[in-house]
Amino acid sequence: MAKKDRTWMIYVFPALLLVLLVGIGPLLYSLVVSTFQFNLAKLQIPFRFVGLRNYARLFTDPGFWNSLGLTLLFVAVSVSIELVLGTILALVLAEVERGRSLFRSLFLISMMITPIAVGLMGRFIFSDVSGIVNWMFRLLGLPRIIWYGDPRFALTTMIILDVWEWSSFVFLLVLAGLMGIPPEFYEAAHVEGAGFLARLFSITLPTLRPMYVLAALIRVIDAFKEFDKIYIMTKGGPNFATDLFSIHNYMIAFKEFNIGMGSAMSIVFLAMMFGIGTLLVRVLTREA
Amino acid sequence: MAMRRSKTAAGFRYLFIVVALVIYLTPIFFQVIAGFRTTGATYDPDKIVNFRGLTLETWIDLIHHQNFLSYLRNSLVASVSSTLIIMLFSIPAAFGLAKMPMGRKTRANLSFEFLSMRMLPGIAVIIPIFVAFKRLGLLYTMQGLVLLYVVFNIPLATWLLNGFFKEVSSEIGEASRIDGCSYFEELVRIVIPLSGPGLLSVTILTFIFTWNEFMFASVLTMSAIRTLPVWAAYTTQQHYIISYPVLGISFTVMIVPVVVFALTMQRYLIRGLSFGAVKE
Numbered sequence: 069m070a071k072k073d074r075t076w077m078i079y080v081f082p083a084l085l086l087v088l089l090v091g092i093g094p095l096l097y098s099l100v101v102s103t104f105q106f107n108l109a110k111l112q113i114p115f116r117f118v119g120l121r122n123y124a125r126l127f128t129d130p131g132f133w134n135s136l137g138l139t140l141l142f143v144a145v146s147v148s149i150e151l152v153l154g155t156i157l158a159l160v161l162a163e164v165e166r167g168r169s170l171f172r173s174l175f176l177i178s179m180m181i182t183p184i185a186v187g188l189m190g191r192f193i194f195s196d197v198s199g200i201v202n203w204m205f206r207l208l209g210l211p212r213i214i215w216y217g218d219p220r221f222a223l224t225t226m227i228i229l230d231v232w233e234w235s236s237f238v239f240l241l242v243l244a245g246l247m248g249i250p251p252e253f254y255e256a257a258h259v260e261g262a263g264f265l266a267r268l269f270s271i272t273l274p275t276l277r278p279m280y281v282l283a284a285l286i287r288v289i290d291a292f293k294e295f296d297k298i299y300i301m302t303k304g305g306p307n308f309a310t311d312l313f314s315i316h317n318y319m320i321a322f323k324e325f326n327i328g329m330g331s332a333m334s335i336v337f338l339a340m341m342f343g344i345g346t347l348l349v350r351v352l353t354r355e356a
Numbered sequence: 357m358a359m360r361r362s363k364t365a366a367g368f369r370y371l372f373i374v375v376a377l378v379i380y381l382t383p384i385f386f387q388v389i390a391g392f393r394t395t396g397a398t399y400d401p402d403k404i405v406n407f408r409g410l411t412l413e414t415w416i417d418l419i420h421h422q423n424f425l426s427y428l429r430n431s432l433v434a435s436v437s438s439t440l441i442i443m444l445f446s447i448p449a450a451f452g453l454a455k456m457p458m459g460r461k462t463r464a465n466l467s468f469e470f471l472s473m474r475m476l477p478g479i480a481v482i483i484p485i486f487v488a489f490k491r492l493g494l495l496y497t498m499q500g501l502v503l504l505y506v507v508f509n510i511p512l513a514t515w516l517l518n519g520f521f522k523e524v525s526s527e528i529g530e531a532s533r534i535d536g537c538s539y540f541e542e543l544v545r546i547v548i549p550l551s552g553p554g555l556l557s558v559t560i561l562t563f564i565f566t567w568n569e570f571m572f573a574s575v576l577t578m579s580a581i582r583t584l585p586v587w588a589a590y591t592t593q594q595h596y597i598i599s600y601p602v603l604g605i606s607f608t609v610m611i612v613p614v615v616v617f618a619l620t621m622q623r624y625l626i627r628g629l630s631f632g633a634v635k636e
Contacts, residue, residue: 075539079452080466083445083510090507091473094484101484108487157376160369169622171373176618176625178380182568182610184585188603189387191592192398195600200386203404232383240626244634282633293477296570300589314571317479322575327487334480345475352631353467 095338102332109325122332132333134308135316138223142312143291146230150287151280153231154238159268161239162246172243175236183233187300190216190229216301219309226310229297234290238283245279246272278351285348289341313337384611391415391604398600414601426580427587428609433498434573434583435566438505442513442562443555445506450517451543455529467518471631473511478571481508486575496578504576505566512631513562519632520554521547557624560617567613584610 105118126132161171178186193200194215202212215225253275257267273280295314298304304311304319317337321330390398392410397403418424452458453466485504486495494500529542537545548555570585577586588606592598618625626634 073457076452076456076458079448079456079539083449083514084466084469086445086507087470087473087510090485090504091476091481091511094481094488095476097484097488098480101487160372164366164369164373171377172626173619173622174377175380176622177384177611177615179629180564180568180614180618180625182570182585182614184568184570184588185387185607185610188588188592188607189383191598192387192390192600192603193383197401198399198404198600200382200404203401232380237629241630241634244626244630279633282630286631289475293479295478296585299570299574300592314477314479318571321479321483322486327483330483334477334483337477338480341475341477345472349468349471349475352471352633353464 098331098334101328102335104328106328106331107324107326118328122328123336126329126332126336131308131311131316135311135313138309138311139292139294139313142223142227142230142294143288146227146234146291147284147287149227149231150235150238151284153235154240154283155242157235157239158242158246159272161243172240175239178233179237183296184300186229186233187297190225190297190301194225216310217306219307222302222306222309226294226298226301230291230294233297234287237287241279241283242276245276249275281351282348285344285351289344289348292341292344387604387607389604390600391602391608393601393604395597395599395601398604399597414599414605418602418605423580424587427582427584430498430577430581431567431584434501434505435563438502438509438566439559439562441502441506442509443559445510446513446517446558447548447555448543449510449514450521451539451547453514453518454521455524455526455542455547456539467515470511470514474515478508482572482575485572489576495576496581498581501573501576501581501583504572505569508572509562509565512565513558516558516561516628516632517551517554519635520551520558523554524550553624557621557628560621561625561628564614564617567610 102122103117103119104115105113105121106115107113157175161168164171194202196202196212196214196217199215201215205212213221216222249272253271254267257271262270293314294312295318298310298312298315299318302310304315314337317330317333320326320333389407389410391414392412393407394409394411394413397406397409449470453463453470481504489495489500494503524547528546529537532542532546533539568585569583570589573583573586574589577583582590584606588603588610591602591606
């Protein structure tokens with residue numbers, strides 16, 4: 069048998085080793101540290117093995133469950149609205165020939181600009197005294213709302229911003245999918261006199277299923293990790309109303325410097341992302 | 357009759373798009389223009405849509421009296437240097453994955469490996485990195501930040517390049533190897549020249565991702581080496597009264613490169629943002 073050609077290793081391994089070194093290495097470290105009492109801010113607390121106590125404390129902490137519940141709500145509501153809005157935009161734009169390219173570019177902007185910049189913008193437009201949103205509300209005779217400063221509206225504000233930022237992602241994916249549907253698919257339906265809704269639900273949406281799976285998975289993963297906009301607007305407040313998972317985890321690790329607890333929570337986070345992440349990677353590698 | 361109806365429908369479509377675009381772009385417009393207003397005007401409820409008296413005052417102030425330019429430089433240094441290093445590692449890796457002979461299973465596993473790294477939540481990476489960098493003296497250094505950016509972005513860059521390289525016909529490479537051409541020559545003489553747009557788009561995407569990054573930079577940078585997003589977050593916490601003009605300017609400076617790329621290279625960016633799934 070001929071000697072196997074292993075030249076590819078020279079090309080692939082430098083990148084792979086680097087990624088594993090800083091990807092897997094730290095995770096193993098986190099796994100170990102999550103079983104230790106380890107606080108960088110309070111050096112009087114000794115560094116010692118505590119078994120699963122960090123996890124036990126995490127799971128009995130109402131703050132943890134609050135952040136998990138808020139995150140699930142945030143992800144479910146934002147991603148659903150984004151899927152619907154993105155679909156509507158795509159259906160309208162698919163029929164428009166002139167200017168389509170320009171429209172696409174413009175809608176690309178929100179999802180590409182710095183998330184911190186989106187947060188800065190949110191602070192200004194939703195500002196209760198001088199924001200454009202409340203100005204519009206006054207114009208329409210609606211009450212003045214303290215958007216991100218009021219626990220009742222803070223999460224809603226974040227959802228609105230996220231929808232602004234990411235609906236176009238769904239839109240671009242669905243539009244690309246729509247362009248790829250052969251016109252013959254519709255011709256038969258046209259002959260049978262199927263209406264718009266019938267065509268939408270019997271031809272368009274089923275054909276685009278793979279696109280939706282992809283868009284939904286990517287969006288769910290990214291929304292679950294949401295950090296930047298919230299950090300710059302509310303830091304999880306007011307009164308923990310926007311204390312999403314990443315924010316809560318960050319505060320434990322880098323405000324209290326409780327590295328042991330922070331690591332434990334990040335391991336839980338990782339475990340939750342693992343399932344859905346694997347699913348996405350499967351979808352992506354199957355197509356390739 | 358049918359003709360007229362379709363014309364009306366087209367009219368409604370454009371109307372819908374224009375309304376959607378106005379709603380969509382209005383916040384950006386207000387944020388950019390805030391940079392040209394006075395702090396007083398941005399707090400005045402009667403001047404929300406009254407833009408009289410625009411001024412360059414805050415721009416000049418920022419450029420002259422604060423370290424704004426050095427934060428801009430930090431952002432550029434971090435993004436450009438990590439992008440270059442990422443390409444240096446990703447191009448050969450992607451070439452190996454796309455073009456070189458290896459077991460089918462190995463190839464699938466490697467692709468899987470690279471891509472799944474991209475799914476890690478940043479917070480799970482940054483806690484141990486913080487502790488490790490503290491020990492190694494890399495904390496609060498530009499080298500440390502670039503190192504993390506490089507490692508964290510290699511997976512996606514490799515995955516996307518792999519997709520572009522696969523589209524280059526293998527026949528030329530195989531023919532050239534019969535003529536005694538090595539893999540390295542195939543990469544440099546055939547694959548790289550034939551995937552110009554792909555290389556450019558991955559380079560730009562990587563630049564944007566590192567330019568936009570906040571969480572890692574907020575933990576790993578301090579005072580002199582802060583990047584723009586970190587500085588922007590820091591200013592909002594420093595003062596009791598936030599300066600909306602300053603926020604407007606940080607916003608504008610942060611989004612300029614991104615907007616330029618979005619307007620000029622949309623197709624390639626869409627492909628990159630969908631992990632290579634949307635090909636046009």
